[in-house]
Amino acid sequence: MFSYYLNLALRSLRRNIVLTSLMVSSLALGVGSCICMLTVLRLLAGDPLPGLSAHIFFPEIDPQPATGYVPGQAKPMDAFTYVDAMNLLRTRKAHRQSAVSGFKAKIVPQSGNLDPFFTNGVMATADFFPMFGVPFRYGSGWSRSDDDGAVPVVVIADYVNDKLFGGVDSVGRMVRIGERDFRVVGVLRHWAPQPRFYSGGGYGQGDGVFLPLQSALAAGMSTQYFDCYVQGDQRDLRTAPCVWLGVWLQLDSEADAQTYQAFLTHYVGQQIRQGRFVRSDVALLGLTTWLRDEQMVPEDVRQLTRLAFGFLLICVVNTVGLLLAKCLRRAREIGVRRALGASRATIFAQFMVEAGIIGLAGGVLGLAFAQLGLWAIRHEPAEYAPLAHLDVRMFAMTFAIALVSSLVAGMLPAWRACRISPAIQVKEG
Amino acid sequence: MTPEFRHVLSSLRAHRVPALLVIFEIALACAVLCNAVFMIGQRMSDMHLPNAIDEQGIVVVSMRGGDAAGAAGSVPRDLEALRSIAGVQAAGSVTSVPLDNNGQNDAFGTSPDARMEDAASVTLEYSFLGEGADKALGLHLLQGRFFTAEEYANSSLRPELMPRSHVAIITQSLAQRIWPGQSAIGKVMYSKPLWYTVVGVIADVLCSNDAVRSGGDRGFYYGAFFPIDPAGSVGAFSPANPQTNYVLRSLPAERDRVLGEAVRRLKQLNPAAVIQAKRFTDVRDQYFADNASVAITLAVICVIMLLVTAFGIVGLTSFWVRQRRRQIGIRRAIGASRRQVVYYFQTENFLLSTIGVMLGMALAFGINLYLMQHYQMQHMPWYYLPAGALTLWLLGQLAVLGPALRAAQVPPMVATRAA
Structure with a gap:
């Protein structure tokens, strides 16, 4: 069944290359910039002593x-x-x-x-x-x-x-x-x-x-x-x-x-x-509290990370819009499928698979954008710049963010699609 | 106008969800844009703060870890060698130059009982000038005078690591902060048991210390200079690791050659020292490097964000156009001109954009308030909001133009065909 949805989704995506690439690249840009900023934030605000920091304290008098x-x-x-x-x-x-x-x-x-x-x-x-x-x-x-x-x-x-x-x-x-x-x-x-x-x-x-x-x-x-x-x-x-x-x-x-x-x-x-x-x-601060207290992490990086998430949100909204437009356009196809016996769940699944493919493609492209961004960051004069490399966790995170974003984005159009009643569409056709 | 609007409204009601999405996207883009541009603006204005020294003509040579025992005599010898380089107009030793993050800070008050820890004391950043350093930096005297040879000679260090002579030169902004509306010349600033008489007021020179900068609106300029006898003070701050900074001034065109020659001569005279030379412009660039890279990153994100938003509008409108081919055809058949069709889509976009930017401005304002409350963010001046709104309005109109023109090409014949 899944391979059938996959086939349908690929067909549908191929049918409108421009729109598909718009969706994929918009998602990829959002994901890419988010990953870039998160990588830098994790580098700067991560745990300096993994596994030990919970037992390290700093007294103050x-x-x-x-x-x-x-x-x-x-x-x-x-x-x-x-x-x-x-x-x-x-x-x-x-x-x-x-x-x-x-x-x-x-x-x-x-x-x-x-x-x-x-x-x-x-x-x-x-x-x-x-x-x-x-x-x-x-x-x-x-x-x-x-x-x-x-x-x-x-x-x-x-x-x-x-x-x-x-x-x-x-x-x-x-x-x-x-x-x-x-x-x-x-x-x-x-x-x-x-x-x-x-x-x-x-x-x-x-x-x-x-x-x-x-x-x-x-x-x-x-x-x-x-x-x-x-x-x-x-x-x-x-x-x-x-x-x-x-x-x-x-x-x-x-x-x-x-x-x-x-x-x-x-x-x-x-x-x-x-x-x-x-x-x-007097005070007795744990290492992580102390780091926050001393404001060791540059505030700039936090601001940029928040901004990147705002940007990702825009990209997701954008993808929702485009997917929705696509789904409205395909009302007739859905009507025919429903008339031929496809259940609502089937239609929903089909659209989610399509959204998922966009998410994966967005993830791959986003990864490329993130690498490009990090490459640019490494050429900045900041002290931490040479350390900005994508690690395995961030790599996994890229796909997770892209997939979740696209699935969230796909939910509304999929829900709309599965509610299309078969009769009207067939009649109009 | 009115019938056009009515058409648009009724059509939007039929496509509530896509319309809401466009509004939402524009609102978000507007909010993010306003805040991002504001942040860029803040950083750019910091980067362009004026600094009343000869920024283009100065070379700073720092010499660290030389021979501590022999250092006392080495400063006059080094200066003599530096001054004899062709093209050097002035040379002097300093403990720090503006924006090199080496300045020290202390707090002074106006009453003889004032102590550095008093709340009323003003925190300032200071550095020590050796003889000739005022000319080498190109400090710009506004009132009073620079230090005399005698004052330099009497400026060995007290146990507090401050000079024994009781004179200081301060910036105009600091003078206004401590003695508002009065002339600072002849006034005394105290930090018990230290006291210094202001003999000169100079045009504003930048400070690098955060504690000083946060001390007031013009905290960036709360700077003071004290005289020092370099021969008697090298190594006082870090005995095992004496550091001396030499400032050399030349014409900008000769600066790089002077820099190379200065390093060569100092290496010869001080083989054990680690010598680094920089143009002052590099010191400044380095100080603001983080600002610059954040501003560039913000700008890149903004441009990409606007592009994505425009793509979104193009995509959605294109589909609307395709979906409404028949309606467009009917309107054309019953007499609407191409212009009117274009106008229709523009009106629609204008309506959505307007709602979007209204929400966006409110959101931008809210985000700014939130950031002000929870982080060190300043208040966003009001004009960022309409500027952001206008940008998105224009972007929306631009993005809708393509699909609208395509819509205008729909022939009236379409109306007669089955969809």
């Missing part, structure tokens, strides 16, 4: 002075002073915890004729690697005693290892960063969370070097971003009234999170009693 403070309405600061970060880390109240900051690392190659170059660097404490599930090709992260002893060790990314050591196991070799030598203890496999949420955001190939926080500070490295809440001595960020460290926690259950929240409140209370703090607001 507020060291700002009393000026302008309205209890309960203030938003805690989104980073930590060195003092508070170290206090929290020392208590080890979470399953894992790390203080993290981004910096610009100047790598000075010691062999060959490579020029010095800059790469994104991370200064962090030992738990960073197990907490974020960072995969290693060679070696491993550093230990807590390396943290405490400010031992000059470094973990390098795969692409830095390729550049400096030709991709071989470089554990034990030295890398010069700034003016100091650091011993390689680990080489990563490809690891590039999008965005780089733990070090100021941004997209791309991930960070190049990872240093123990204390070792980096001992070598005079300084964070990229800091935010001072009062005027004060800023020469040493360890004592400055400035926030610049992120504290990341792994809390494995809801109960753990509640316990930590209570601990934060207790900590802030303690600081208030000591006269260090005035404000008592």
Whole structure:
């Protein structure tokens, strides 16, 4: 039966090539632009740590002075002073915890004729690697005693290892960063969370070097971003009234999170009693909430995605209109089929098959349009642009969107068609 | 007119669903078009904000990670080498240039007790100028004066990483924001324990910091400059990783040659440093790159959307025409001219478009309100609505012309044949 409908549908579509191609291309344009925008949105707003993000938390406290403070309405600061970060880390109240900051690392190659170059660097404490599930090709992260002893060790990314050591196991070799030598203890496999949420955001190939926080500070490295809440001595960020460290926690259950929240409140209370703090607001945000809170995803992309869906809606309405026009035109054919014994369900099915074919064709063409669009996006100067590739899920989604759109679009005409009464049409003919 | 309208109305009543679809499609297209064009407009106007420096003549050379210990003496030496390049009119060191996202921000008030954290303090973006950088940037002085040699020499850094000398130059917009309706010259801005006397007001220079830009209508221009003694301050901000920016000014025609020569000379003098040079126009383009690509994407979507809408109208009207061949034939047979047939379809489309754009304008307004409430969207000026409506009206009339002309070709004979 289905093959018969298929045959009928193909015949009918062939009969009016112009109209068919209008329907297919209109649907394809809508689907194509939607997929393009969704791909970019998923790239930018996806989960940076699939499978782990549910257990990753970011605490917030507020060291700002009393000026302008309205209890309960203030938003805690989104980073930590060195003092508070170290206090929290020392208590080890979470399953894992790390203080993290981004910096610009100047790598000075010691062999060959490579020029010095800059790469994104991370200064962090030992738990960073197990907490974020960072995969290693060679070696491993550093230990807590390396943290405490400010031992000059470094973990390098795969692409830095390729550049400096030709991709071989470089554990034990030295890398010069700034003016100091650091011993390689680990080489990563490809690891590039999008965005780089733990070090100021941004997209791309991930960070190049990872240093123990204390070792980096001992070598005079300084964070990229800091935010001072009062005027004060800023020469040493360890004592400055400035926030610049992120504290990341792994809390494995809801109960753990509640316990930590209570601990934060207790900590802030303690600081208030000591006269260090005035404000008592605390927050404990899950990674996804935190990403939204920090508005890490460019608002532009959300706007464009909404617009693309508006456009898809227009394309669907357009297809409904054209299918309907086609069905009205075929009233007589339907009348004859009904008179010859076809049931309403049969006519409905026949029209839905026809709509489905248009959907599939729209999907294939939409895929081509999406590829074209993504190709154009990859040539944009934006940071995330080179990462915009169609993945398997988006590929499947293209067909799903196209098919669902066309079936929805086909519903009304099919329903109209199956209600055509046989007698009148035959008589008129 | 009246009988024509009546015909159209009664015929539309007979084809309610397709008519509604056309209306719906036009309404949607109108709503999306208004909002998209508004978004394009916003981005374009940001991109074309004026900036009172010599944008066409400036080259910015950044030098990172040089020899920290020797850096103190290297700035005067580097500047001397840069100034001797043929075609360089001025050169100076700066901590950041407008729109390079390296500017720092602080907040100042007008009373001696004002602190940076006070709600009344105005957040501004600042950068430090070394001697000669005012000329190199081409800052345009409106009132007062630039810094003196003595002020530059006395500007080593305090522990707060701000200069010890107590002078500042601010933009016109910032002066108006802090001291509305008064001259800012000689006034003092405070951020306890810091205080700076305004010695000069310059024409507006762009800022890049979001916190500064959101501070007011003209927040894009809340900028200030302080003098700095470059020899005494290199590496103060990041000891292990000193960064110096040199600004070079030349005639636009010589700019690219100056850029190449500057990199060559600095590399020779500072073999350990990583040196990058850019024309200021590239700095600006890079800052607005996202705006530009969003505007282009929006424009492409708009054009395709209008095309699709036009195709839809052409498709539907063509079928209407075919379906009504007999009626058209009858009308022709009883005396309607070809013009009248064309006019009939145009009237029909006009009627549908009018209802569509009315709904569309309401929808566009609603979408804008919704986006304003839930996202950082500005209020859409009213004229976007009639402009969008007019576009779709014209598009509708254009799209209907083809099918209508074909309808006019239907011979009156058709009426006499069986359908």
